[in-house]
Amino acid sequence: MQAALDGRDSLVVMPTGGGKSLCYQLPALAGDDLTVVVSPLIALMRDQCARLTDLGHPAVMLASGVGAEANRRALDEIRDGTAKVCFAAPERFASATFRAALRTRAIALFVVDEAHCVSEWGHDFRPDYLRLSSVIAELGHPPVMACTATATPKVAEEIVERLALREPTRVRSGFDRPNLSFDVLPFDGQGSVARKRATLVAGVSDPANRPAVVYCGTRKSTEEVTAMLVAAGMTAVGYHAGMSAEVRTSRQDAFMRGDADVVVATNAFGMGVDKADVRSVWHWALPGSLEAYYQEAGRGGRDGELARAVLLASRSDLGRLVRFIQEAEVTVEQVGALIGRLRAQAGPDGEVDADAGQERDRIALAVAERAGAIALEPGTGGRLRVRVLPGEVDHRRIVQMCRAATDRRWQAYRSIEKYASGDNRVCRRRQLLDHFGDDEPTRPLGRCCDVHDPVDWLPPIQVTGGRGSGSRSAPADEEGRPVSDDELAPLKAWRRERADGKPAYTVATDATLREVVRRQPTTPDELLAIKGIGNSFIEKHGDALLELLRG
Numbered sequence: 001m002q003a004a005l006d007g008r009d010s011l012v013v014m015p016t017g018g019g020k021s022l023c024y025q026l027p028a029l030a031g032d033d034l035t036v037v038v039s040p041l042i043a044l045m046r047d048q049c050a051r052l053t054d055l056g057h058p059a060v061m062l063a064s065g066v067g068a069e070a071n072r073r074a075l076d077e078i079r080d081g082t083a084k085v086c087f088a089a090p091e092r093f094a095s096a097t098f099r100a101a102l103r104t105r106a107i108a109l110f111v112v113d114e115a116h117c118v119s120e121w122g123h124d125f126r127p128d129y130l131r132l133s134s135v136i137a138e139l140g141h142p143p144v145m146a147c148t149a150t151a152t153p154k155v156a157e158e159i160v161e162r163l164a165l166r167e168p169t170r171v172r173s174g175f176d177r178p179n180l181s182f183d184v185l186p187f188d189g190q191g192s193v194a195r196k197r198a199t200l201v202a203g204v205s206d207p208a209n210r211p212a213v214v215y216c217g218t219r220k221s222t223e224e225v226t227a228m229l230v231a232a233g234m235t236a237v238g239y240h241a242g243m244s245a246e247v248r249t250s251r252q253d254a255f256m257r258g259d260a261d262v263v264v265a266t267n268a269f270g271m272g273v274d275k276a277d278v279r280s281v282w283h284w285a286l287p288g289s290l291e292a293y294y295q296e297a298g299r300g301g302r303d304g305e306l307a308r309a310v311l312l313a314s315r316s317d318l319g320r321l322v323r324f325i326q327e328a329e330v331t332v333e334q335v336g337a338l339i340g341r342l343r344a345q346a347g348p349d350g351e352v353d354a355d356a357g358q359e360r361d362r363i364a365l366a367v368a369e370r371a372g373a374i375a376l377e378p379g380t381g382g383r384l385r386v387r388v389l390p391g392e393v394d395h396r397r398i399v400q401m402c403r404a405a406t407d408r409r410w411q412a413y414r415s416i417e418k419y420a421s422g423d424n425r426v427c428r429r430r431q432l433l434d435h436f437g438d439d440e441p442t443r444p445l446g447r448c449c450d451v452h453d454p455v456d457w458l459p460p461i462q463v464t465g466g467r468g469s470g471s472r473s474a475p476a477d478e479e480g481r482p483v484s485d486d487e488l489a490p491l492k493a494w495r496r497e498r499a500d501g502k503p504a505y506t507v508a509t510d511a512t513l514r515e516v517v518r519r520q521p522t523t524p525d526e527l528l529a530i531k532g533i534g535n536s537f538i539e540k541h542g543d544a545l546l547e548l549l550r551g
Contacts, residue, residue, distance in 0.1 A: 001027050003169035004109050004145055010169040011115075011160060012147045016298040018173055020147045021048060024111045028085045029057055033108035034078065037087045040114055040126055043256070045087040058082050062098065063089035075101045090117075090128035093135045094378065107142035115146035116291075118162040119155050125362065131378045133163055141166075149175075150295045153437045175294075175438040179301045181447040182428040183455055184311045184420055196312050198461045200225070200282060201232045204262055206459060209280040209308060210234075211255070214264040215296055217285030217320060225284055226264040236262035239269040267292065276303040282310045286317040286420055288324065289412035290435045293419070306446045308457075313420040321416070325409045328359040330367060335398050338364050339373045339388070346388045353379045354386045363405050370404075371397040425505055427451050454492050454504055460485050483514040491516060494548050498541055507541060508532060520549060 003010040004027035014020050025048070028035035039045050042063050052059040060074035060083045077083040078101045092098050112118070117126040136144055146159050146168070160168060187196040204212050214229075216222040219240040226238035237251040237260040248268075254260040256275055263269060267287070281300040287293045293311070301307030346352040355361060365384060368374045373393050379385035419431050428449035429442045447453045491513045498507045508516075512532030521527045524542050528534070 003171075004143060005030060007143045008169050009144045009165040009167070010146070010171060011156060011165060012145060013151050013156060013170075013172045014147070014149060015173070015175050015177055016149050016302060018149070020113070020149070023147070023171075024109060024145055025052070025085070027109060031108050032084070034083065034102070034105040035085050035109045035111065036102065036107060037085065037111040037113060038090055038093075038132060039087065040090060040117065042089060045089070049085075049087050052085060057084060059085040059087065061087040062092045063087075064091070078102065079104050081105065090126060090132065091378075093128070093131050099135065099138060102139060107139050110136055110139065110142050110144045112144065112146045112163060113148075115148045115159045115163070116151045116155050119158045127378045127384050130162075130376055130384075134377070136163065144168075149298065150291045150436075152291065152435065155291075172437075174440045175433050175436045176429065176440065176442060177298060177301065178443050178445045179304055179306050180297065180309050181306070181444065181453075182297070182309050182311075182432070182449040184313050184428060184450055185455065186420075187312060187314050188316075192314060195461070196284075196314065197228060199458065200284065200312065201229065202459050202461045203280070203310065204229060204234060204282070205232060206457075210261040211258070211275065211278050212262045212280045212282060213269075213278055213296075213299055214262065214282040214284055215269075215287070216264060216266055217287075217317070219266060221284060222264050222266055229262055229264065234262050235260045236264055239263055239265035241266065241268040267296065275299070277305070278302065278307060279305075280308040280310060282312065284312055286311070286313065286321060286416055288321060288416065290415045290419060290432065291412075293416060294432055294436075311420060317420075318413075318417055321413055324359070325406075325413060328363055328409065329406055330360055330364045330402055332395065332398050332402055334360075335364050335367050335371070335402065336393065336395070339368055339393060342368075342374065342386055343388050346386075350388045350390075352386050352388070353383045355383055367398060367401040367405055370401045373398075425451055451505065454496070454510075456492065480515070480518045483517045487517050488513060490548065494545070498544065508537070516545070516549070522546065522549070 001023055004024060012020055012023055014023075024035060024037060037045070037048075045061055045063065049059045049061040058077065060077050062071050062074050066074075074083070074086070075098065078086055086102075088098070112129075112132055115129075118129040118132070119125060136142070141164075144163060144165055146163055146165060148156075148159065151159060156170075156172075159165075185199060187193070187199075200214070203209055204214070214225060214236075216225055219242045222238050222240045226236050229236040237254055239248055239251050241248075243251075251260070251263065252269070255263040264284075278300045281297050283293065283296070287296065297309035300309055342352055342354065354365060365374070365376060365386070369376050371394055372389065372391075374389060375387040377385040377387070415435060419428065427442065428451060429444065433440065433442065442448065447457070488510070492504075492510075495504050495507045495513065509532055512530060515530050515532070516527075519526065519530060521530065524538050524546070527538060527542055527545065
């Protein structure tokens, strides 16, 4: 706020719910000049604009879906000096009329919300964000505040470069969402799909976990999971980019109103959603990066109340991500061919429109731009306007950029692979914070994660056609009869007590406890015969466990 009041540029990196909107709204109301807020979050802008006007502060909004008459009134209020805050979607800056209206005012602050969208190599690139740097320059470079919740240190530097921020004040508050718990539930081996379906149905069936968002990796799985939840008696709607805009809008509105309390969606659903009371966010499939995962998981608990983020992890998902990386990988030859094709297609002004809808095309264009062969600007209809630059192509630079693009995607893969690994016993919350460069201690308000706390909030899971009614099946690599939750509960309670504040797995894993239930050992030697129990366990916990079993 002080940077904005002092007329300085700033980069504000705060978690969802951390107070970013206050950082620009309060300075906006402190003076008479215009504050411009750019955001792709139409629902969020509409909400903020309505709250300000209800409180007597003159604010306007320009975005698709607002209506031509409302947009005209907004432009009039900008020109006549009435409006103090203008919310605008990034594509509105393609309008010369809108930019001309802004030039009639002194701009106190130009706010770029969701600023990570400016990075073509980030997880949520928006072509219209490429226009903002030239718009800022056209307006005389007023003070700029770039805000984001999901920027790694690398992306933060790219934001500074892309928006040409001048010695920005950097505010990087903690990334932690203390009211969220983070669980990774592994599903592999024989019967894993059935267990995964049963787990999702059981979890979402609990009213305490609704409203809920379920993210899927493909349109097909979105429709299948929606049908499964509807068949289980839930009011669920599907949402993906293959649906018409009208259908997507009606389904999102149904979820926002509460007519549907579960939305099953691809990542097409998200940035425009500001539903405060989402109690759980489920990932049916692994997302492509930890940034994408944390942003999507962060849609839970925006009201500050406890909420869950649950990742249903399958090793088979990793193959899908590897395939995506391989399909998007670009070679030096492909980039060279792209540059040659663009030169051949360019008009007398050296410009041509290009489609960046496919991942490979977008990365190839980004490589060519970073190699100094082209310049990119937003085009029409979500396309990119490419200006082919004169001179020789720096092939060595292209080689470096191709390698950097591939390395970046593999780094993203390794981060989500490590996070989702069942063998990884590092606190999930700690992993997320470390990824974003936040070394603050974790302070969860409730449960932390599956590493520290047992996943005892799930009701008993019934697998159709399974081996035990009302009991959670043992993983496929375990032999012997299934063990029910009721049988396991006393051992879990004993384990929590013995852990004395440390992660439960440091005493014994769930698999070890299930085998204890099956074998019912009565001597230290019989305990030692169980996988996961060694001499150290016998010394620390053997007598106590045998006494519990005798009871």
